[in-house]
Amino acid sequence: MRNTAVTQVALIIISVVIIVSYIRPTFANIRVVQDEIYEYADATEKANQFNTRLQQLLLRESEFSNADIKALETFLPSKIEPFAVMDDVQILVEKNGGKVVDMTAGEVILPNPDVDFDDYYDEQAVTANKFVSQTFELSMISDYQGFIGFLRDLESTSYILEITNLSFGSDAEQAKQFDVGANPDEIEFELILKTYALSSNQ
Numbered sequence: 001m002r003n004t005a006v007t008q009v010a011l012i013i014i015s016v017v018i019i020v021s022y023i024r025p026t027f028a029n030i031r032v033v034q035d036e037i038y039e040y041a042d043a044t045e046k047a048n049q050f051n052t053r054l055q056q057l058l059l060r061e062s063e064f065s066n067a068d069i070k071a072l073e074t075f076l077p078s079k080i081e082p083f084a085v086m087d088d089v090q091i092l093v094e095k096n097g098g099k100v101v102d103m104t105a106g107e108v109i110l111p112n113p114d115v116d117f118d119d120y121y122d123e124q125a126v127t128a129n130k131f132v133s134q135t136f137e138l139s140m141i142s143d144y145q146g147f148i149g150f151l152r153d154l155e156s157t158s159y160i161l162e163i164t165n166l167s168f169g170s171d172a173e174q175a176k177q178f179d180v181g182a183n184p185d186e187i188e189f190e191l192i193l194k195t196y197a198l199s200s201n202q
Contacts, residue, residue, distance in 0.1 A: 075159050080108065080134045080197045088157065089138060089193065096149035098142030101188065106135035111199045132197040135164065143185040154193075165192040 082105040090100050110132055142150065154161055168189040 076131075077159065077197050080132060080195060082134060082136070085134075085136060085161070085193075085195055089136065089154075089161075092150055092153045092157075093138075093140050093142070095153065096142065097146040098140050098150060101139040101141055103136060103138045106137065106192075109133045130199055132199050133194055136193045136195070138191045138193060139188065140191070141186050141188050144187065147187070147189060160196050162194050163191055164194045166190070 086103050086105065089103065093100050111130060140147075140150075151163075154163070166189065168187050
C-alpha cells in the first residue's frame with residue numbers, strides 16, 4: 001500500500017510538471033498562433049476589399065473616352081499655373097472691351113492633412129480640403145455691358161474660376177475727376193477670383 005501511495009504521489013507530481021512545463025506553454029503558443037491567424041484573415045479581407053474597389057474604379061475609368069478624361073484634367077488640373085490663369089483673365093477682359101488696371105496672384109492654399117473630421121463632419125469642408133486653391137486680385141475698367149460679357153465668358157472657361165468678392169464704383173469716380181477724357185460709362189471693378197487644382201496628396 002505504501003508503494004502504491006508513493007507511486008500515485010509521484011504520478012501527480014509528474015502530471016503537474018508536464019502541465020507546467022509543456023501543456024501551458026503549448027496553450028499559450030496556440031493562442032499566439034490563433035491571434036496571428038485572425039490578423040492574417042483580417043488583412044486578407046481588407047486586401048480583397050481593396051482589390052474589388054480597384055477593379056470597380058478601373059472599370060469605371062474604361063467607360064470614359066480620352067476626350068472626357070482630357071476635359072476633366074483641364075477642368076480640375078493637378079497644378080495651378082498662375083501666369084496662364086492671369087493671361088486667360090486678361091484676354092477675357094480685353095475681349096469685352098475692358099482694360100486690366102492691375103492683377104496679382106495670391107497665396108496658394110494647400111489642403112491641411114492635420115484636419116480631423118471624425119468629431120466634426122462637414123461635407124463641404126471635407127470636399128474643400130481635397131483641393132489646392134489660389135486667389136487672384138483683379139482691378140479692371142469696363143462699361144456695364146462689357147462687364148456682363150466678361151462675367152459670362154468667365155462662367156464658360158474650361159476650368160473653375162469663381163468670383164469670391166466684388167466691389168466697384170468709388171475708385172473710378174475719383175479717377176474721372178483728374179481725367180478729362182475719361183469715359184463716363186466706364187466703371188472700375190475690383191474682383192477676387194479663385195481657382196482650384198486637385199491635390200496630389202489626396
